[in-house]
Amino acid sequence: MPVNSFEDYPMTWKPVLNRADKPIYRALAGQLERDIREGRLLPGTKLPPQRELADFLDVNLSTISKAFKVAELKGLLSATVGSGTYVSFDAISNAYLLEEQKPESLIEMGAILPDSVSYRPLRDLMQSMLQEDDYAKWFGYSRPGDSLWQKDAAVRLMKRAGVRTSREHILFSAGAQNAIASALASLCRHGDRIGVDHHTYPGLKTAAAMLGIQLVPIRSETDEMSPEAVLYACKNENIKGLYLIPDCQNPMTYTMSLESRRAIARIVQAHDLFMIEDGTYHLIGETRLPAIAAYAPEHTIYIAGLSKVIAPGLRLAYLSVPLKFLDLIRKALYNINISVSPLLAELTARIIVSNQFEQVLALHREEAKARNRLIDRYLGRENCLGEPEGIFRWLRLPERYTGDRFEQIAAAQGVQVYGGGRFVVGSTAPANAVRLAVCSPESRESLEQGLIVLKKMLDE
Amino acid sequence: MPVNSFEDYPMTWKPVLNRADKPIYRALAGQLERDIREGRLLPGTKLPPQRELADFLDVNLSTISKAFKVAELKGLLSATVGSGTYVSFDAISNAYLLEEQKPESLIEMGAILPDSVSYRPLRDLMQSMLQEDDYAKWFGYSRPGDSLWQKDAAVRLMKRAGVRTSREHILFSAGAQNAIASALASLCRHGDRIGVDHHTYPGLKTAAAMLGIQLVPIRSETDEMSPEAVLYACKNENIKGLYLIPDCQNPMTYTMSLESRRAIARIVQAHDLFMIEDGTYHLIGETRLPAIAAYAPEHTIYIAGLSKVIAPGLRLAYLSVPLKFLDLIRKALYNINISVSPLLAELTARIIVSNQFEQVLALHREEAKARNRLIDRYLGRENCLGEPEGIFRWLRLPERYTGDRFEQIAAAQGVQVYGGGRFVVGSTAPANAVRLAVCSPESRESLEQGLIVLKKMLDE
DNA sequence: CGATTTGTACGTTCACATTTT
DNA sequence: AAAAATGTGAACGTACAAATC
Numbered sequence: 004m005p006v007n008s009f010e011d012y013p014m015t016w017k018p019v020l021n022r023a024d025k026p027i028y029r030a031l032a033g034q035l036e037r038d039i040r041e042g043r044l045l046p047g048t049k050l051p052p053q054r055e056l057a058d059f060l061d062v063n064l065s066t067i068s069k070a071f072k073v074a075e076l077k078g079l080l081s082a083t084v085g086s087g088t089y090v091s092f093d094a095i096s097n098a099y100l101l102e103e104q105k106p107e108s109l110i111e112m113g114a115i116l117p118d119s120v121s122y123r124p125l126r127d128l129m130q131s132m133l134q135e136d137d138y139a140k141w142f143g144y145s146r147p148g149d150s151l152w153q154k155d156a157a158v159r160l161m162k163r164a165g166v167r168t169s170r171e172h173i174l175f176s177a178g179a180q181n182a183i184a185s186a187l188a189s190l191c192r193h194g195d196r197i198g199v200d201h202h203t204y205p206g207l208k209t210a211a212a213m214l215g216i217q218l219v220p221i222r223s224e225t226d227e228m229s230p231e232a233v234l235y236a237c238k239n240e241n242i243k244g245l246y247l248i249p250d251c252q253n254p255m256t257y258t259m260s261l262e263s264r265r266a267i268a269r270i271v272q273a274h275d276l277f278m279i280e281d282g283t284y285h286l287i288g289e290t291r292l293p294a295i296a297a298y299a300p301e302h303t304i305y306i307a308g309l310s311k312v313i314a315p316g317l318r319l320a321y322l323s324v325p326l327k328f329l330d331l332i333r334k335a336l337y338n339i340n341i342s343v344s345p346l347l348a349e350l351t352a353r354i355i356v357s358n359q360f361e362q363v364l365a366l367h368r369e370e371a372k373a374r375n376r377l378i379d380r381y382l383g384r385e386n387c388l389g390e391p392e393g394i395f396r397w398l399r400l401p402e403r404y405t406g407d408r409f410e411q412i413a414a415a416q417g418v419q420v421y422g423g424g425r426f427v428v429g430s431t432a433p434a435n436a437v438r439l440a441v442c443s444p445e446s447r448e449s450l451e452q453g454l455i456v457l458k459k460m461l462d463e
Numbered sequence: 464m465p466v467n468s469f470e471d472y473p474m475t476w477k478p479v480l481n482r483a484d485k486p487i488y489r490a491l492a493g494q495l496e497r498d499i500r501e502g503r504l505l506p507g508t509k510l511p512p513q514r515e516l517a518d519f520l521d522v523n524l525s526t527i528s529k530a531f532k533v534a535e536l537k538g539l540l541s542a543t544v545g546s547g548t549y550v551s552f553d554a555i556s557n558a559y560l561l562e563e564q565k566p567e568s569l570i571e572m573g574a575i576l577p578d579s580v581s582y583r584p585l586r587d588l589m590q591s592m593l594q595e596d597d598y599a600k601w602f603g604y605s606r607p608g609d610s611l612w613q614k615d616a617a618v619r620l621m622k623r624a625g626v627r628t629s630r631e632h633i634l635f636s637a638g639a640q641n642a643i644a645s646a647l648a649s650l651c652r653h654g655d656r657i658g659v660d661h662h663t664y665p666g667l668k669t670a671a672a673m674l675g676i677q678l679v680p681i682r683s684e685t686d687e688m689s690p691e692a693v694l695y696a697c698k699n700e701n702i703k704g705l706y707l708i709p710d711c712q713n714p715m716t717y718t719m720s721l722e723s724r725r726a727i728a729r730i731v732q733a734h735d736l737f738m739i740e741d742g743t744y745h746l747i748g749e750t751r752l753p754a755i756a757a758y759a760p761e762h763t764i765y766i767a768g769l770s771k772v773i774a775p776g777l778r779l780a781y782l783s784v785p786l787k788f789l790d791l792i793r794k795a796l797y798n799i800n801i802s803v804s805p806l807l808a809e810l811t812a813r814i815i816v817s818n819q820f821e822q823v824l825a826l827h828r829e830e831a832k833a834r835n836r837l838i839d840r841y842l843g844r845e846n847c848l849g850e851p852e853g854i855f856r857w858l859r860l861p862e863r864y865t866g867d868r869f870e871q872i873a874a875a876q877g878v879q880v881y882g883g884g885r886f887v888v889g890s891t892a893p894a895n896a897v898r899l900a901v902c903s904p905e906s907r908e909s910l911e912q913g914l915i916v917l918k919k920m921l922d923e
Numbered sequence: 924c925g926a927t928t929t930g931t932a933c934g935t936t937c938a939c940a941t942t943t944t
Numbered sequence: 945a946a947a948a949a950t951g952t953g954a955a956c957g958t959a960c961a962a963a964t965c
């Protein structure tokens with residue numbers, strides 16, 4: 004290859020290698036990271052082939068490979084044999100939904116908050132708990148004896164989701180995110196790969212990046228994760244497991260068909276993958292198909308988060324874990340939490356077995372439905388996907404907007420929404436869409452105000 | 464080297480390599496792990512030199528090296544240039560202090576539980592919180608505004624420990640273990656090394672093993688971590704940070720001298736290490752030296768756990784984090800927890816600023832002192848180390864017992880203690896000692912019963 | 924369909940630094 | 945104090961397989 008070709012077809016990235024700071028691969032990885040973070044390399048950019056870079060810098064091919072691998076495990080790059088290496092779209096998105104000091108005036112339709120119908124029954128229940136004679140146990144370490152009936156309550160909750168499990172398989176975590184992080188940390192080692200939707204829950208992305216776990220977007224024709232695509236990733240992408248949200252997928256809102264559930268379960272069993280099934284939105288729906296866990300019970304960690312179903316302040320999720328992973332995940336939860344609050348664990352169990360639970364769910368749904376009807380009125384149902392009782396929507400935008408651009412403009416006009424870039428995985432192109440949280444605005448009025456702003460933006 | 468030497472001086476480990484299952488280094492690492500876990504390779508065993516194994520198996524030196532590295536990052540091995548590779552003593556110790564189903568009859572002197580003096584004031588405070596008009600906020604996601612004064616309470620608490628910090632530097636975690644795990648996950652990458660006491664808190668060991676972080680025991684003449692040894696590890700062991708417990712170190716009970724604190728702070732600054740200072744037992748003591756964080760504020764993550772000081776059920780710890788790590792650790796906490804319970808965060812802050820806090824501390828100390836006097840009566844102070852108001856002791860055993868053997872025998876006689884093997888790091892030889900939890904037995908009477916058993920074992 | 928492009932990862936070589944003898 | 949033993953880790957060479965053309 005003539006050396007001059009560097010001049011003729013300029014490489015998209017021409018690192019200057021200071022041979023002084025060793026090792027080379029680290030220096031390179033560092034420069035790559037800086038160039039991405041500081042905007043000199045834009046998301047979606049195709050990097051030069053490894054061989055070309057090696058040639059250019061006069062180092063070995065493997066040295067480039069190693070440098071790229073470092074960046075890839077941080078979620079900065081995404082490479083495919085044959086097609087090359089691309090800067091991830093989510094490399095710089097500030098996916099952390101922290102926003103320590105967000106202006107008060109913003110109408111919140113970004114973060115998903117449930118409404119507060121459950122708070123009064125929770126308060127009342129807790130008050131009576133504190134008046135019991137043996138209240139002391141709520142403030143110590145939880146004792147194994149107490150958790151038995153709490154686990155039965157978890158079993159009961161999961162039965163509603165079609166998950167057949169039993170007391171011995173139940174573990175507690177400090178919320179669904181905590182469960183996900185624990186499952187990832189225990190089931191994967193550094194460098195492992197797992198398959199996920201091409202747009203997925205941002206908390207999974209950041210946790211995986213922190214742990215050096217690579218996310219492989221399962222590419223499907225439609226939004227819905229298809230069994231064929233899973234099979235493909237299984238055979239070609241060396242994935243060890245799957246993470247999925249079969250009910251009201253976050254953010255795309257699809258609910259997986261029964262056939263796909265069964266097919267994916269079969270694939271998972273045939274290839275001995277693990278599956279993390281996030282059931283956060285299961286009980287939000289009025290009627291539901293059985294969880295995938297029902298079809299691949301020996302391979303599925305089912306996570307029943309309670310923040311969205313009952314109240315976020317509980318900081319509790321239930322896990323149903325197959326025997327072969329039980330010890331591993333129990334240890335991970337211990338490493339991360341030691342234990343959960345016995346007070347909150349008891350409160351949660353009590354509300355679940357109480358007759359107020361159904362009522363809470365019904366009230367949640369009623370509020371969500373009313374708000375969704377309001378949304379339908381402004382944005383329609385065709386380009387604004389979502390279930391009638393769902394608590395977020397997926398608004399597809401006209402060509403002229405990217406999701407992130409729309410987010411920016413909306414924020415400038417006082418409405419917080421989350422653009423597609425926050426959810427996108429790897430080198431997938433971010434969808435021209437934004438996610439709208441249905442129940443987060445304080446009142447239906449403020450929701451409507453937000454909708455007016457969005458509608459206007461779409462009509463402009 | 465004559466081939467026959469394999470016969471004459473049998474190698475301590477003769478793996479049989481099935482060349483069918485590739486890659487070689489994984490196959491080897493797998494076999495090594497199995498041989499350790501199934502007891503065919505005992506803790507403390509010196510493995511053959513890498514070159515010898517490479518020769519024996521007819522593979523390249525680096526292939527062995529790579530296999531060993533895998534095992535080392537899981538905490539199974541510990542290698543030193545010049546002296547060889549040893550099976551870690553803690554490779555198989557069931558360090559997880561879970562014990563789901565422990566017989567009721569055991570007198571618990573293993574796990575460290577604080578006494579329950581704080582439970583009534585906590586109950587009362589929480590009841591009044593639930594009666595307030597805006598009780599609803601305890602069940603939602605915590606809102607930034609609320610946490611401001613809670614952070615001020617944290618600052619106030621830390622000031623007592625000599626840590627000068629401010630609101631902006633405070634983060635909340637779901638307990639000290641949660642804080643440690645978050646700090647490790649954010650400050651270290653896979654393969655990084657950190658220095659720790661040669662016997663240390665088991666929760667750190669298991670978290671580090673899960674994250675692939677290597678623990679380097681800081682070898683010192685005495686039990687106390689010495690600045691010289693830190694400096695040595697710094698120069699020769701390529702450590703990125705330190706974890707230490709300067710007040711009433713767990714399990715060895717030493718409290719670090721002022722000179723050592725200053726010296727270590729200087730080293731940390733000079734070599735730009737990070738330091739995780741575990742302040743769990745700081746407020747247990749009546750008088751205390753300033754935290755090391757006071758001397759290296761830009762490098763120290765100070766963790767103030769509240770389980771031992773107030774109550775375990777709060778599941779809360781405060782972190783004071785220097786600016787340069789703030790974002791990183793905030794993100795890690797988000798990845799692992801999203802947030803802490805606003806109810807428990809508020810309760811904790813209120814008890815700290817209330818006038819009952821001092822009283823709780825005083826009552827804790829009183830109980831601990833009384834129990835320690837009881838222990839002194841049976842076991843003396845010479846071989847049973849610990850502070851007068853400490854909540855655990857370190858009992859040095861006569862030669863004929865190993866710590867783990869003593870633990871076994873004591874358990875058979877109805878007393879749970881924790882042997883040195885549970886705490887030992889890397890290839891250090893486990894101390895002939897056991898840790899005794901002072902306040903864990905339900906009553907002073909049952910403590911005394913336990914002491915009678917232990918005393919008898921020592922006198923036999 | 925076959926050739927080419929492209930990333931992957933294992934095994935290898937080697938220089939080096941420390942510890943032990 | 946010199947020599948031998950020993951582990952470390954970067955860089956390299958290479959076979960391979962998938963994607964693309």
